[in-house]
Amino acid sequence: MSKAPQKPPQKPRGTQDMIGETAARFDHVIETFNRVRKLHGFGRVEVPVFEATAVFARSLGETTDVVSKEMYEFTDRGGDGLVLRPEFTAGIARAYIENGWQQLAPLKLASWGPLFRYERPQKGRFRQFHQLDAEILGAAEAAADVEVIALGQHLLEELGVAGEIELTLNSMGDPDTRAAWSAAVAAHFQAHRGDLSEDSQRRLETNPLRILDSKDAADQALVAGAPQIDAYFTAEAGAFFERLQAGLQASGIAWTRNARLVRGLDYYRHSVFEFITQSLGAQGTVLGGGRYDGLIGHMGGPDTPAVGWAAGIERLAMLVAEPTKADVFTVIADAPELETDALVVSTLLRQAGIPIERHFATKAKRQIELSKKFANAGIFFVKRGDDAAAPLVQARYPGDDRRVVERAALALAGRYNFSAGDQQG
RNA sequence: GCGACUGUAGCUCAGCUGGUUAGAGCGCUGGUUUGUGGUACCAGAGGUCGCGGGUUCAAACCCCGUCAGUCGCCCCA
Numbered sequence: 464m465s466k467a468p469q470k471p472p473q474k475p476r477g478t479q480d481m482i483g484e485t486a487a488r489f490d491h492v493i494e495t496f497n498r499v500r501k502l503h504g505f506g507r508v509e510v511p512v513f514e515a516t517a518v519f520a521r522s523l524g525e526t527t528d529v530v531s532k533e534m535y536e537f538t539d540r541g542g543d544g545l546v547l548r549p550e551f552t553a554g555i556a557r558a559y560i561e562n563g564w565q566q567l568a569p570l571k572l573a574s575w576g577p578l579f580r581y582e583r584p585q586k587g588r589f590r591q592f593h594q595l596d597a598e599i600l601g602a603a604e605a606a607a608d609v610e611v612i613a614l615g616q617h618l619l620e621e622l623g624v625a626g627e628i629e630l631t632l633n634s635m636g637d638p639d640t641r642a643a644w645s646a647a648v649a650a651h652f653q654a655h656r657g658d659l660s661e662d663s664q665r666r667l668e669t670n671p672l673r674i675l676d677s678k679d680a681a682d683q684a685l686v687a688g689a690p691q692i693d694a695y696f697t698a699e700a701g702a703f704f705e706r707l708q709a710g711l712q713a714s715g716i717a718w719t720r721n722a723r724l725v726r727g728l729d730y731y732r733h734s735v736f737e738f739i740t741q742s743l744g745a746q747g748t749v750l751g752g753g754r755y756d757g758l759i760g761h762m763g764g765p766d767t768p769a770v771g772w773a774a775g776i777e778r779l780a781m782l783v784a785e786p787t788k789a790d791v792f793t794v795i796a797d798a799p800e801l802e803t804d805a806l807v808v809s810t811l812l813r814q815a816g817i818p819i820e821r822h823f824a825t826k827a828k829r830q831i832e833l834s835k836k837f838a839n840a841g842i843f844f845v846k847r848g849d850d851a852a853a854p855l856v857q858a859r860y861p862g863d864d865r866r867v868v869e870r871a872a873l874a875l876a877g878r879y880n881f882s883a884g885d886q887q888g
Numbered sequence: 889g890c891g892a893c894u895g896u897a898g899c900u901c902a903g904c905u906g907g908u909u910a911g912a913g914c915g916c917u918g919g920u921u922u923g924u925g926g927u928a929c930c931a932g933a934g935g936u937c938g939c940g941g942g943u944u945c946a947a948a949c950c951c952c953g954u955c956a957g958u959c960g961c962c963c964c965a
Binding site for chain 2: 473476519522523524528529530532533534549550552553580582583584585586588662673678726727728744745746748751773795797826827828831834835836838840841842844857859860
């Protein structure tokens with residue numbers, strides 16, 4: 464057997480391995496989300512990580528790049544066309560239709576998990592990334608939009624990042640509004656076609672509304688002169704936007720109007736919002752969503768109003784403060800023959816709710832070193848007592864928490880002699 | 889898809905305008921110090937300088953390609 468020099472495999476581009484603080488931050492975001500979402504009455508929904516290609520191809524309206532170039536699409540062994548989900552909403556909509564969840568409407572659902580998009584990685588952008596997701600299905604009231612935004616706001620507050628994040632808000636109006644306004648916007652840019660940047664001239668053909676958020680300095684002047692949607696609101700659309708703003712006001716949620724905030728797809732109606740930070744570079748949207756009343760009907764289900772958002776876990780994880788580590792203690796046998804007792808002691812302490820990790824080293828000395836390396840809050844030494852029959856458990860440096868000592872004493876009572884040790888300074 | 893920058897031990901990096909046996913810290917391993925709130929000592933292992941070509945008497949240092957990373961553009965469901 465010759466040792467063929469093989470290069471070890473590498474993780475696929477745009478994926479990440481996480482451990483330690485990075486993983487702890489990630490975890491913290493998810494735990495906080497789950498806590499807050501329950502506080503707001505959002506139930507958990509689980510949908511597949513892969514779906515029939517049609518689920519996303521149809522929801523995205525066969526749009527150019529997104530569908531054709533940015534989805535992980537494959538054919539399985541049975542010949543079925545599948546894609547790794549690039550977003551949550553379409554899968555949830557599919558499940559809503561397929562399972563007849565309309566009987567449960569209005570439904571407040573939340574999910575989180577991995578999503579996949581074939582894009583060039585950059586700061587805050589990965590090919591496998593993770594999002595939190597919240598949706599209200601089957602509610603047409605502006606109050607649902609308020610509710611969903613309030614959940615997002617509360618989440619950011621609980622994560623301690625609300626201070627550096629701004630809520631921007633817009634309305635796409637109803638279909639009549641949208642159609643009239645987008646036609647006016649397209650006409651406006653068409654009239655100044657020659658002055659547009661190269662990118663925006665192309666957008667004129669593909670998605671004129673996107674010119675509104677062009678980063679090109681030359682486009683800015685033309686963007687500033689573009690028609691505002693407010694002039695095109697139908698009475699109903701205007702009233703809806705009013706109700707939304709009143710609801711946010713009543714909820715104590717601050718926002719900034721961004722009349723240029725748009726969604727490319729036709730099934731978006733009324734509310735569009737993004738929570739944005741300046742501290743993450745180009746990918747500053749931390750949480751974004753809107754009302755998509757047209758989607759479920761578009762996918763072949765009953766006409767169903769819905770509103771929701773998704774938030775990037777990686778991006779939130781970059782913003783949150785380093786999570787404080789919970790105190791973890793260790794048990795060290797002073798001599799090899801006391802190892803059995805060390806196991807018993809570990810079990811008793813854990814059952815008493817004291818976090819215990821064991822260190823894997825034969826020598827007690829090395830175990831002490833490891834307890835320092837892993838920053839244990841304290842050590843419980845299992846020693847031979849004065850009377851050789853009863854081993855002694857001695858607590859050393861059990862944090863600042865007297866309760867740990869008390870709980871340990873209680874847990875070990877009757878089985879081991881316990882000493883809180885000489886806490887000499 | 890486009891652009892800029894980067895790629896040296898497990899990790900973080902140093903290596904002057906190309907010059908001969910490639911360095912440090914941390915980590916790891918072994919030993920010493922008979923052992924207790926991250927800070928002791930000694931020794932050791934570990935690198936085809938991302939990969940492949942090229943220029944040169946000579947390349948980790950220059951050129952081309954490729955892969956990967958970072959940041960930006962594009963896209964953004």
